[in-house]
Amino acid sequence: MAQKAAPSPEPAPAKDDPLVLIVDDDAGMREAVVDLLQSVGIEGRAFGSTAELLAAAVPDRPGCLILDVRLPGLGGLEFQTRLDSLGIALPIVFMTGFADVPMSVRAMKAGATDFLIKPFRDQDMLDAVDAALARDRSRRSQRAATMTVESLAATLTPREREVMAEVVKGRLNKQIAGDLGISEVTVKLHRGKVMRKMQVRSVADLVRKVEVLDHEE
Amino acid sequence: MAQKAAPSPEPAPAKDDPLVLIVDDDAGMREAVVDLLQSVGIEGRAFGSTAELLAAAVPDRPGCLILDVRLPGLGGLEFQTRLDSLGIALPIVFMTGFADVPMSVRAMKAGATDFLIKPFRDQDMLDAVDAALARDRSRRSQRAATMTVESLAATLTPREREVMAEVVKGRLNKQIAGDLGISEVTVKLHRGKVMRKMQVRSVADLVRKVEVLDHEE
């Protein structure tokens, strides 16, 4: 209802409330799912095809996808692969009226959160969406942490990065100086700058921050 | 074939070669799968029921399970849950002649590696087993690393453990002394012992070793 309404007394859709994207070629089903979600206070936005979804300006909010497997144009499973190669890791709940086991297994192996058969029980869909949203929240917080560290690391000069790498390896200033062919004082200088720029006070904290960095890439 | 043979010139089954456990109530299927695996040099051991498998003394070797879903006594899916609660994390490949989508989805959500429909193509089974074995190898090496660190940590005295925890948090000796209500010298003493017992030379290494510890538990 309050899709584009002016400031109202109703609970405004906050920027971080989950948004569920639904793609199904059956308008009735689309509406049913949106209504179902709305009944538990979750905003849904429906599309008739994957192309429509890709064309739309989807806000960056926590959420998930509900896909019909059989779709006009790009099918659900192909779309899943496509999103993956685009680096979009939105959790996916599949739903379909015509499915066989290999199809569902393929989807699950590719990372789908759930795979429901129409007609499904309302509660099953809500449970699946819950699980998908939980997964996305966890992914997003993980991602946010990584990006924070990345932005800090981006302010480092090349030399500082080298020194940081050695510090994290546990090398002594003396050794670092030898490896890089510079004096120990200079190493201490870079090291100090690294600690400040990375906003840590101890080597332990630095190690942990850097860990999350190369853990994800 | 060479199930209990005396020492022979043939390639003896090495302790770390993979062992695939098959459970199916159809003797023909059991034999077929064992033969298929043998054709690519993988040892298989077959059972007619989950009870039989549980009763048997299965050697601790890298491997995976191939389970029929429909089994006498405990069914495949229940068995999966059961193993999980027993802490046995062997990758599972399901196979079945009678399956529906919800069943396969349930199995995949519970962590199954694959879910094949009989009759399956030989290559599909071999691919599934390959994936399962890869998963188990990775899990085992991860587990081995954790256990190594655990055994090192087991030699620590309670006090040393406390000190280690603080060191990993990046606290100074001074602060640790204050927190634990002891003198700074004593902290240094414990700290030195921790470094030796954990077989690390730098705080950075210590942090990494301890990380793997509470990452898995």
Place this chain on the structure above:
DNA sequence: CCGCAAGTCATACCTTGGTTTGCTTGGAAG
């Protein structure tokens, strides 16, 4: 050409980390 950022070095000084030696205490195992 000037200014600025990155990188380098030295000296000096202080803090923190780490080891050794020697001694004490309390509890558990023998």
Place this chain on the structure above:
DNA sequence: CTTCCAAGCAAACCAAGGTATGACTTGCGG
């Protein structure tokens, strides 16, 4: 009751980490 060990303290000492201050070079963009 003795032995062993975790746990603790002190003094003294050396190594390593960390912070100025000041000064020099190089390369790049305005």
